[in-house]
Amino acid sequence: MSTRREQLLPEVPSLTSLYGQAVARSARLMVRRPGPIVARLPEISYRVDDVRVDRAQLAAYQHLLGEAGSDSLPAGYVHVLGFPVAMAVMAREDFPLPLMGMVHVANQVQQRHPVHAEDVLTVRAWAQNLRAHRSGTQVDLVTEVGQADGLDVLWRGVSTYLAKGKPLKGLALVEAADGGASSGAYPTDTPLPEATANWRLGASTGRRYADVSGDRNPIHLSGLSAKLFGFKRAIAHGMYTASRALAAVGPARGDAFTWEVEFRKPVYLPGQVALNLTPSDAGTTFLGWDPSTGTRHFSGAVQPLP
Template identity: 40%
Template sequence: MPGTTLRAALGLIPRRRPGSLPEVELADRGVTVDREHLATYDRVCGFRLSDRLPATYPHVLAFPLSMRLLTDPGFPFPAIGLVHIANSITLRTPIDSGARLDLAVRATNLRPHDRGRQFDIVATARLNGEIVWDSVSTYLSRSGDAPGTKRDFPAPPVPSASWRVPARVGTDYAAVSGDRNPIHTSRLGARLFGFPRTIAHGMWSQARCLAALEGRLPDAYTVDVQFKQPILLPATVHFAYADGTFDLFGKRPHLAGQVTPA
């Protein structure tokens, strides 16, 4: 990860970039879980300690591959400054912490967005040749001259829980996930990208919501999430869940998700 972090920083240097996504898949075979790392992840995200992997945990295992792809000199966008706007995870079967997983990532589906361009990072985890988990993370590369749009936020649902999110969540999740984007770890870095304070990782907020649903989730399911407004740290957020849909919000909506049994 130190090497990819350096490449991410170097990617901010202006240069001519290709106009298309690289047609390449990166893979890592026989990946095993460090149980101490898993326990730390569980604590940071609010999961109970378990020998089953949370649905969001393979995303952390695949993140080094994603960073290698995003920081490659041939990638069309700088990794630092990308905005994670959506994620869809399908857990096809429970995954034990002792499993040896074959991971792969690729970039696909470059398309326009009203604030720039967006694309997907598709990650898969296979066990004994069968896909047991897959994820589609959608990232936005904002254009400097893209106009902002005035947003009207709907009335929030009735919360079922409220959480205090401390400032250290940014650095704690960065340490356990490897995602050290400065918007999450540095007040100065956050300001450079237009945020008044550090913001929570989107994948932390998704994991925290799933942790609140432990015991109510099926063994196999798909969770689709749209990341809305960032959580400025520290913060108090409210969680609501009903009929398979959930929301995380404060004064503004932060996340909207849905769980569908597979």
């Protein structure tokens, strides 16, 4: 039984402010010896009521990602709405892992009912499932979005993050794929499929997605800022590539579906991505890779909910 306490926030937090807090926290840890880190997540969930869609932002998102210009919110855009609330949990002083430098390794979404631009929404977010990983520590951030006048959850997302090189004592090691069930769709020892689309991603891709999502993590914005966190160049947002693949699936995904993605290797900018979509009676699987090297960047699946 969960002992989480729910805290109501007055508004959706500013991502710019949250990144500022995260950078300041990292700087404090660099100049003083940290005390022992407790392998325990904050027992709190954040809730924001009266969340409304910015239609200009929605239109810009749909245009950039290749989604149809309609009042039905793409599942990736609902992630954008809820992401700042989840990030506020990670930015807390009692969150055991450093926000800056964490790697988004997988995402699982249940789109249970359509979400519309005119809906007034409630967003909840919390952290769970802190566990050891061979490369550090993983944690899941859960976000639920529902209508403000009801208890039904319309959309539920679980984002898995890895803090590389940050092991915490007392956690059980979980030996599993970094992603979810989607990782089995394209085993790494099988030949690459035929590309059904090719993307050319310019150096400004990270900044353009930041403009429509608000996610201005320095690793996505420029080569200079990305190098501060160990990347040779800026990398594309994982949710940009996943959401663009979802847009390519199009109406075949239906109104209620699951959407899973595993992020394997970063997409450096500028760069190219070959995309394969394979439809079947069970849904559509997708794979993105570098056409010049064969490096597999991400894979996933979209399946209708029963």
